Amino acid sequence: MTAPTLIFGWGNPSRGDDALGPALLDAIEALRASHPQWGEVDLLTDFQLQVEHALDLEGRRRVLFVDASASAGDAPFRAEAIQPARDSSFTSHALSPQGVMHVYAEIKKSPPPPCTLLAIAGEAFELGEPLSAAARSHLDAALAWTQAWLTTS
């Protein structure tokens, strides 16, 4: 059965702070058994957002997109509601979350569910590196925010 809440985190776990999205999902996975008030939550991860991920939005009540941000101004994280947008990411194989929402609207001929973007600031994206100390700190802050987001109905 499709869970009403989807959290989609993406990034390459082998590239330092690029792993922030999947790392947040791991943290939520570890916590969710003791938080039944969150309800049913699907946790999905991938390297990048792709066109077919639009189909993962189907049947959801709300969606949280989680990515690492290379912008220092986002520290410790930036959370905002997002809308479908036909942006230039369509020229790459990796889409933006707004682009994924746009594809959903094109394919389903209906608006996508409400979506929020959580961008967690990272600093180092080198191959083979673990999360940086700053990213760990940002992850803790983002995790606290996500728990609050999950608790709101």
Added chain:
Amino acid sequence: MRHQFELETAKNPDALKRIVIEPVSRVEGHGKVTILLDDDNQVHQVRLHIVEFRGFEKFIEGRPYWEVPVLVQRLCGICPVSHHLAASKAMDMIVNGGILTPTAEKIRRLMHYGQMLQSHALHFFHLSSPDLLFGFDSDVAKRNIVGVAAANPDVAKMGVLLRKFGQEVIRVTSGKRVHGTGSVPGGVNKSLSLEERDYLLKDADQMIAWSRDAVRIIKQLHKANPALYDAFGNVPTTMMSLVDDKGALDFYHGALRARDRDGEVIFDQVSYQGYHTLLTEGVKPWSYMKFPYITTLGEEKGWYKVGPLARIQNCDRIPTPLAEEERAEFVAYGGAKPLHGSLGFHWARMIEMLCAAETIKDLLLDPDIMGADLMATGPRREEGIGVIEAPRGTLFHHYRVNENDVVTYANLIVSTTNNNTAMNVAVRDVAKNYLQGHEITEGLLNHIEVAIRCFDPCLSCATHALGKMPLEVTLVDASGREIDRMTKDSEGRVGK
């Protein structure tokens, strides 16, 4: 016959204008094209530079061998399963000499053909069809998958759902949609349940039908404009791929076969275990990536192409009926000679996607995929080589493991590396035919990217990130004075 490395090195580079297309990609690597022009916009030098995965080989060394099939998936966001399975095949050699149970081999094949289906769907529908449907220099705002969705909604939806099905085959066989752990040294760690089999089987016929439609689309495009499709990036080369012991197409296992540019067999049924004596990994001072060639033919004549266009023309037949019918038509279109136009990759690719869809159905109907015998045992070794036909071509993984089970050596030749010289030559051919003597525009530069995308979306995703990453192309004269500039911002708007 013109020299194959024409335009690789200009005689007087310091006196020429330089165009650099330098995109950035976070995962797959970093590609850059440099073009040197004289004052009349005559092309003197074209180089495609790609950052190689050498860092990843070092990253693997020192790791326990059983971690490697999972680790290497992180090389690529588009075809992680190909690396997963090539590494698994190499590690099979380490743990048992390469033996698999029928269930393990068929589960891996199912996973791999799912990978082939999803990657080919992405490559054709999402990355290449906008160029092919709208034109290489059409409105850049429309030239993308959403433009296709608006103009051809059925085509776009078909592409999305084909890729989704391939991803589902991967998820069911590997346990996860990404970073799956289904394949392990010596076998697999799960087979399919009846419910999983039926879940996939219910959509299999639809995927075959859509794959046939996809072949029709590219075939019609090709036949509607043969002057373009046959000539664009036409680079006659040697072709190399795996074939099975009867010469048929096989994406998972086989021996190496190569044909020359005229289709004559150079070698056949050569074990890939000796790849390092068969191939030499040449180097050039201007690129991080190596330039492999067939050792006995030498650097001048031994370079080759891999991937769909090579595979379809190297094999004697395709084992599934509908794809074989299409292969025969493809070969007949070329007459007595192989097709070498780079856009032919797309036609061949869609035939392979049809083969993958048919094979997936055949495997789903095979009871062995629900078997319980998952692992085989055999003598331990210290060296393993695994080869697979990845979506974009032959992929080599080679490892040595010490008595403490730690990897001490890793060498990967990825499909992009195998195609390195052929891509460079194709890009030069396109630059000479389309840029020569013209004012450089975004549309003309896109011709270069179209040529790269025929071979490889991993690289073309980097070049295609033009639209995502702000791009600035600057022409500078020999004294360093800027004489022209073109920009593309993060929203894809082009300006001067």
